[in-house]
Amino acid sequence: MKPYPLQFKPEMKERVWGGRALEQFGLELPDGSIGEGWMIGDHPNGTTKVMNGELAGLGLDEVRERFGAELFGSKGFSEKSGRFPLLIKLLDCNDDLSVQVHPSDDYAGLPAGELGKTEMWYILDAKPGAKIVYGLKPGTDEAAFQASIEEDRIMDTLQEVTVEAGDSFYIPAGTVHALGAGVLVAEIQQNSDTTYRLYDYKRPGLDGKLRELHVEDSLNVTDYEGKSATRMKTDLQAHNEWLRLASSPYFITDKGRVEGRWSLQTSADSFVILIACEGTGALTWDEGSLEVKPGDCFLLPASLGGYALEGSFTVLRSMVP
Structure with a gap:
């Protein structure tokens, strides 16, 4: 099989804080308040299936089992779980998320086979005055x-930050955080679905009951210094150049602005994930091309080699280090 960029059918997740904003990307949403679109996933709680090309219909887990390092690269697997190492989401925060924190890989209380959860957020859109919780106030x-x-x-102990489109937040495991109402977010994270809730505004969940809190685990894993959490504005002055947004042991994420044609290359070490943010264009390679529009997510095999981005759009690129 000749390698080609893979697109997946998202798995949609109803959340008490969700809405319908993901429809603006042309995505099909089931009924209900949809908070998460799992765009590229290889997890027991959500595995996306390929929509295009020769591998259409296969789950990402089946692709991994069949083609392994040939497509994902020599570093393209979680050493702990053996699965695809990242989970890519689009989040529609129609209401406030719970105040929460995630454990690291070495936390003894992790469920069997589960990873810790270091992640990052890129704000795709934000209503005026929208805020997030990002860490503890100094001295807490x-x-x-x-x-x-x-x-x-x-x-009283949490830092609140007003956000706008283009803001980027790196959220290492142990960082207390919460997205606020009125934001649309691209999330790049370790392939984990473990969240410890500290506070949920005393609201009922989808079943009408209060959702479970995990205070003891949260206190155990919280990073009270918070020195490794970083945030930045991402205005780009130049085109066809990468701006580094996050660098962690689990993923590296850059932002670029495509103008015209930008020739690029994959490496044997890692797959490449592209998330289109705004604008339109095309992703081309020797064997074909795909349209690019906001919200599109692509998994480029490590063995793809040369490819190009063409048009006028902004894009996030993520790889494993």
């Missing part, structure tokens, strides 16, 4: 944080 230690939870004043 474990005792102060625990007291704020027990006394029902956790929001």
